[in-house]
Amino acid sequence: MNQDVSVERIRVRYGETDQMGHAYYGNYMLWFEQARGRWCRDRGFTYKSLEDMGYKLPVVEVQARYRGEVKYDDLIQVRIHVAEWKRSAVKFAYEIYNETSGQVTTEGYTWHVLVGQEMRAITVPTEVGALMERAPSPETALA
Amino acid sequence: MNQDVSVERIRVRYGETDQMGHAYYGNYMLWFEQARGRWCRDRGFTYKSLEDMGYKLPVVEVQARYRGEVKYDDLIQVRIHVAEWKRSAVKFAYEIYNETSGQVTTEGYTWHVLVGQEMRAITVPTEVGALMERAPSPETALA
Amino acid sequence: MNQDVSVERIRVRYGETDQMGHAYYGNYMLWFEQARGRWCRDRGFTYKSLEDMGYKLPVVEVQARYRGEVKYDDLIQVRIHVAEWKRSAVKFAYEIYNETSGQVTTEGYTWHVLVGQEMRAITVPTEVGALMERAPSPETALA
Amino acid sequence: MNQDVSVERIRVRYGETDQMGHAYYGNYMLWFEQARGRWCRDRGFTYKSLEDMGYKLPVVEVQARYRGEVKYDDLIQVRIHVAEWKRSAVKFAYEIYNETSGQVTTEGYTWHVLVGQEMRAITVPTEVGALMERAPSPETALA
Numbered sequence: 001m002n003q004d005v006s007v008e009r010i011r012v013r014y015g016e017t018d019q020m021g022h023a024y025y026g027n028y029m030l031w032f033e034q035a036r037g038r039w040c041r042d043r044g045f046t047y048k049s050l051e052d053m054g055y056k057l058p059v060v061e062v063q064a065r066y067r068g069e070v071k072y073d074d075l076i077q078v079r080i081h082v083a084e085w086k087r088s089a090v091k092f093a094y095e096i097y098n099e100t101s102g103q104v105t106t107e108g109y110t111w112h113v114l115v116g117q118e119m120r121a122i123t124v125p126t127e128v129g130a131l132m133e134r135a136p137s138p139e140t141a142l143a
Numbered sequence: 144m145n146q147d148v149s150v151e152r153i154r155v156r157y158g159e160t161d162q163m164g165h166a167y168y169g170n171y172m173l174w175f176e177q178a179r180g181r182w183c184r185d186r187g188f189t190y191k192s193l194e195d196m197g198y199k200l201p202v203v204e205v206q207a208r209y210r211g212e213v214k215y216d217d218l219i220q221v222r223i224h225v226a227e228w229k230r231s232a233v234k235f236a237y238e239i240y241n242e243t244s245g246q247v248t249t250e251g252y253t254w255h256v257l258v259g260q261e262m263r264a265i266t267v268p269t270e271v272g273a274l275m276e277r278a279p280s281p282e283t284a285l286a
Numbered sequence: 287m288n289q290d291v292s293v294e295r296i297r298v299r300y301g302e303t304d305q306m307g308h309a310y311y312g313n314y315m316l317w318f319e320q321a322r323g324r325w326c327r328d329r330g331f332t333y334k335s336l337e338d339m340g341y342k343l344p345v346v347e348v349q350a351r352y353r354g355e356v357k358y359d360d361l362i363q364v365r366i367h368v369a370e371w372k373r374s375a376v377k378f379a380y381e382i383y384n385e386t387s388g389q390v391t392t393e394g395y396t397w398h399v400l401v402g403q404e405m406r407a408i409t410v411p412t413e414v415g416a417l418m419e420r421a422p423s424p425e426t427a428l429a
Numbered sequence: 430m431n432q433d434v435s436v437e438r439i440r441v442r443y444g445e446t447d448q449m450g451h452a453y454y455g456n457y458m459l460w461f462e463q464a465r466g467r468w469c470r471d472r473g474f475t476y477k478s479l480e481d482m483g484y485k486l487p488v489v490e491v492q493a494r495y496r497g498e499v500k501y502d503d504l505i506q507v508r509i510h511v512a513e514w515k516r517s518a519v520k521f522a523y524e525i526y527n528e529t530s531g532q533v534t535t536e537g538y539t540w541h542v543l544v545g546q547e548m549r550a551i552t553v554p555t556e557v558g559a560l561m562e563r564a565p566s567p568e569t570a571l572a
Contacts, residue, residue, distance in 0.1 A: 180359070206491065
């Protein structure tokens with residue numbers, strides 16, 4: 001199992017904050033998702049291309065621990081890697097490092113099940129497994 | 144053209160505010176959408192049923208003017224009516240009355256085009272026009 | 287510890303879905319938050335009033351398991367109760383029952399820390415504990 | 430009045446789509462906001478620094494026209510410039526060019542009022558006017 005880490009840098013939007021002055025806890029889910037997109041691109045494909053092939057990876061479980069502050073205009077790094085594989089499921093782990101404050105602020109994971117057109121879980125087929133097992137590579141990475 | 148007003152009452156969510164302490168301007172679009180759902184229900188059908196019939200009403204233009212404050216936990220009324228009809232387009236007008244503050248805070252409109260399965264504009268067919276021209280009725284309104 | 291369940295009914299918005307045709311996983315966090323607001327109201331106070339008193343209850347951990355489908359226009363019940371208390375922390379547990387489909391679709395929890403004006407954890411003071419330990423009551427519940 | 434255009438490139442998130450398969454109309458407001466942040470950075474300051482100085486620029490009006498498709502994973506350019514100035518108000522104009530489809534898909538504007546700590550409109554002070562009138566410059570632009 002390839003556990004290389006990918007990193008997505010995100011600038012926090014004003015509309016992602018709430019009146020407490022921090023990023024709202026639900027908006028981290030969008031950042032985790034964006035990091036998954038980066039993870040795919042680093043390996044030379046896109047999540048969109050997976051859906052075009054007839055597969056989807058819906059989230060079946062999420063957990064996040066918020067330990068530090070993330071505020072408007074902060075530049076964060078969402079660090080993502082595959083933490084576990086099962087027959088038809090994959091677990092991504094996340095760590096958010098806030099470049100602006102210099103702190104690791106958040107940890108989390110998501111579990112996904114691979115489904116086909118009928119939205120039923122399927123064993124990861126070879127063509128998908130080959131993509132997901134790729135090591136990230138600067139040569140093949142997508143912008 | 145039936146211009147009866149429908150009213151949707153909404154409690155403002157914490158995650159809909161931003162660090163300025165008010166509702167974020169983009170979140171009003173979700174409230175306008177929810178009011179359109181109410182408008183349909185008051186007339187005995189749902190927007191979902193329109194999509195099930197093969198039609199969609201995507202937004203092609205939106206305008207909103209923010210004059211007063213809408214804050215967390217405020218209870219707002221989104222008042223909606225049909226302001227204009229064209230061959231394949233309809234304009235909804237909105238007014239937000241903030242029950243908590245007693246002020247009209249927001250005005251806006253959306254233009255929608257009726258499209259079929261191919262996402263191309265179509266002349267409003269009889270079965271859709273009949274629904275849209277209905278007067279709201281307590282007897283047939285959906286909860 | 288009072289573990290009475292409160293229930294918030296929510297109609298799923300169009301803008302809460304994604305192109306997979308279901309509610310986006312991050313939007314459940316807004317529903318959990320709305321249910322926390324209901325939980326307070328059932329006990330005769332509002333989360334807003336807590337903040338007005340100088341306290342906040344930021345989320346420090348969230349978990350959600352998505353087992354069933356939640357779609358546009360579905361009417362869901364978010365069932366919430368207090369699952370655990372610590373000196374300065376409280377855990378809410380959630381279950382989402384989809385009235386439209388008749389299925390329990392989602393389970394989750396959030397951990398919150400009580401903080402004062404300085405955003406530092408404080409021991410739950412008597413005035414707050416008294417509110418949080420209340421049993422829900424139709425007589426004192428807020429609309 | 431300096432009308433130089435700034436450009437912010439944004440990759441559309443999955444959670445920004447809806448079940449129609451396009452970006453939800455309310456999410457464009459977050460992109461407009463992000464473009465305003467870019468506009469400031471191109472001129473060597475941040476909107477955050479304006480707030481730190483005690484000023485805010487709340488949106489008092491928005492309009493958007495959706496002419497073309499913006500889908501998941503599309504890379505869009507939000508092109509922004511100042512279209513008009515008044516004593517205490519500024520109008521930003523936006524054009525979204527979808528790099529993925531090669532089409533201009535969206536046009537819009539926002540009106541903002543400059544307010545001080547009391548959230549009341551104030552005449553643009555010299556220190557703010559000087560920032561806002563700056564020409565964008567590669568030498569002073571912030572990343």
